[in-house]
Amino acid sequence: MRSASLQCHRCNTLLPGDATTLPSITECPLCAAPVTIQVFPAYIQPPATSLVVPSAVQSGEASCFVHTQKRAVIPCDRCGRFLCVLCDFPIGNQHLCPGCVENASAKKELGELENHRVRWDLVVWYLLVVPVVSCGWIIPLTAPTAFVLAILKRQSPPSLVSRSRLWLKLGMILTILEFVGFIALMVYLIHFANF
Amino acid sequence: MLSHDTKYTRLKVRGRTLLGSASYWLAADHLLIVELSSVVERYRRIALKDITVMTIRGTRLFQLYLILGIVLLLLLATLFVVIPSTQDPFNYGVVILGSLMGFIVVALLIHLVRGPTAYCELQTRVQTVRLPGITRRRSSEQILALLAPVIRNPDGTSAHPSRAG
Incomplete structure (x- = not known):
């Protein structure tokens, strides 16, 4: 039993063949678009229907x-x-x-x-890094926002593939450092460098 | 985390997308695709017994990017020649153009090394899933080689793909 027809992705031509001949096709017979096909047992097996009445x-x-x-x-x-x-x-x-x-x-x-899950650690890090590489003057706005976000979302479900909790904690510390650093720089520029 | 979960084995194929990445995790009866798109991590689970066909479809993006890169390089080279030389040895225009040309040459070399472009699709009876982040023929063939034996024998009798480091 054939489960679904395979089409060429470029010209939409139906690729000829069945479960045994499809794997031998290396290109579309019409437009020569390269294609590699692997057919699995589920292709020929009848669908397992469980009609529950x-x-x-x-x-x-x-x-x-x-x-x-x-x-x-x-x-x-x-x-x-x-x-x-x-x-x-x-x-x-x-x-x-x-x-x-x-x-x-x-x-x-x-x-x-x-x-899906939102990676709040990445949001915090974006808020940390983007002002530094673009416009440092928005740090007083972004650093507290990142800090509050890190506090609020510290218990949110972590990423499945990354150490997001660790990155969130690290981001929290860095937001404080960034904010303090920015204030220190401003104080220095105003009082000591006659900016 | 999935890397600490003994039920899952990470496939040694890493997908890169424009705003994120994708990783592939194999369990005894399903494939879990974890796609990071900007700040959202999306999960998609596909039962191995449902997969009917896997296809690798070659695209023309390889040639397109190559031509675009070469055209851009030629344009910059023309500008490089046209810019009048000044007495100042540190000419900003020359430095910027040179840097741009260098960047494009490196990008073209990486593009050539990565090989032809293609995408990989998993097909079930009811859906076709394009594997995220798999944009090259080499990585498509890699993931096909890893998955095909497991899909054929979902009970685990086939050789299990090696665990990523």
Whole structure:
């Protein structure tokens, strides 16, 4: 079974062949655009469909909160509403209803649904470095902003690939040094260098 | 951190984007793509058993950048010749032009060393994911060579890619 057609990225021609012949194609037959193709077992295997049909509720059985004609199989771990197999969202070790998933997702309470994080350490470092290399006069504005951000975001979830907490602490120290250094420079220029 | 997590192995392929970078982490049953775009770190998880096709598609950017660089270099060289020489041995115009030409030559050399441009795509039944930061044929082939055996045997019977330092 063919899962999806492969097209040339340049001329959109359909690349001819099946799972066995596609890997031998090195360029588009029409426009000669170079292409390397690797086909994996999932390409020929039929899709694993799991058609879940909730059974109708019988007398004496609990019904789903949303689909009142369907038999409930599990309660929501957050709100306790009864759920049928369609409404049950197994996330991690929990079984949640669609409403709770939506709320938890909006409040970022479910780590499993997290798909991005803001790197506050980088924000602080940008605020530290950019004024130094561009216009030093904005340091009285950027250094306190960076410091406050570093304080407020010190407990925010860290990066998955970098030591962001360490960089944030280092940034916090440097913002103080930058600010003090700037004040010292101003005092020197005004009082001692007759600036 | 993922580097301390024994479930994940970092693939020795590093992607560079205009405003960030990308790294690739392999678990027993999925590939995790971590893309840093300016100050936001994005995560994308792709189940290995769902990957149907991997393609490396060559682009013309290599030739385009090469031509652009050479044209710019020729323009600057023309300016270099046209600028009238002064008695002052430290001519600012010459210094700036020379620096620019030097910068372009270095950039062109790096471009040539990195080789032809290409991008790599992972295809599942429902989506096509272009691997972020993979812009050269060499790195595309590298990641394909690392991933192909694992996708074919997602249960871990294949040789596991070496861990990055």
